[in-house]
Amino acid sequence: MKRFDAAALIAAMHGQRDYACPKGWSSVEDIRNELNLAHTRNASSRAYELYKQGLLERQSHQFKAKTGQCHHSYVYRARKPYRTISEAAANTFKAREEKVPRGWVRIMDFCFEASISHVALRARVARSNLKPRYFKTSRGVSGLHYNAYYRRSELLRVLPKAP
Numbered sequence: 675m676k677r678f679d680a681a682a683l684i685a686a687m688h689g690q691r692d693y694a695c696p697k698g699w700s701s702v703e704d705i706r707n708e709l710n711l712a713h714t715r716n717a718s719s720r721a722y723e724l725y726k727q728g729l730l731e732r733q734s735h736q737f738k739a740k741t742g743q744c745h746h747s748y749v750y751r752a753r754k755p756y757r758t759i760s761e762a763a764a765n766t767f768k769a770r771e772e773k774v775p776r777g778w779v780r781i782m783d784f785c786f787e788a789s790i791s792h793v794a795l796r797a798r799v800a801r802s803n804l805k806p807r808y809f810k811t812s813r814g815v816s817g818l819h820y821n822a823y824y825r826r827s828e829l830l831r832v833l834p835k836a837p
Contacts, residue, residue, distance in 0.1 A: 693738040699749040700759055701737075708760050720763070721750050729753060729762040767812045774809050778823040788833060798832040799824065 695701045700708070706717035724730045735749040756762040781799070785792045806822035 693736065693744075695735065695737075695749055696733075699733070699735070699751045701735075701749055702747065705750060705759055708758070709763055721748075721759070724759070724762055724766070725750065727766065729756065729766065730759065767818055774811065774823055777826050778807065778809075779826050779829065780821055780823055781829075784824070784826065784829050788829075790833065795829070795832075799829070802828075802832050804828050804832070 695704070702714050702718045702721060705711075705721050706714050709717060709720060711717045711720065721730060721732075725732045729752065730750045731753055732748050732750050734746055736744055736746050738744050750759065752759050752762045756765065781792055781795055785795055788795075804824055806824055808820040809823055810818050811821050812818055
């Protein structure tokens with residue numbers, strides 16, 4: 675709990691309080707400009723989503739409107755390793771993407787490397803009852819999806835032997 679600050683109370687009573695956004699923090703209007711959004715309501719929703727994903731920090735802030743009334747709003751700043759809010763917004767999916775361990779591959783990637791059709795490999799995988807492991811990875815601009823990955827060593831085992 676914060677200690678009582680009498681000097682701040684007297685300054686607030688005399689109207690000498692500074693309502694500017696704290697240094698290093700961005701208001702919703704600043705976020706709207708940085709992300710090139712049309713309305714502040716869009717920026718507020720976007721900033722809140724980024725905050726929930728753990729990409730932004732948020733704190734309550736009091737500001738004074740043009741009418742003279744004081745309101746509470748939130749100000750945001752990017753968390754490490756990101757420096758700006760636009761950089762954090764651009765890496766939304768990358769931050770939530772699961773890292774695929776070494777030695778695990780998708781069937782299509784393996785087929786391209788091994789020069790075998792995916793239909794033939796899928797049939798061999800089905801016959802040998804190989805179980806996939808699912809990782810959430812990005813796929814194009816449509817976001818994150820669960821993709822099936824198989825161990826490369828198990829796929830090599832079911833490949834046909836060269837004559």
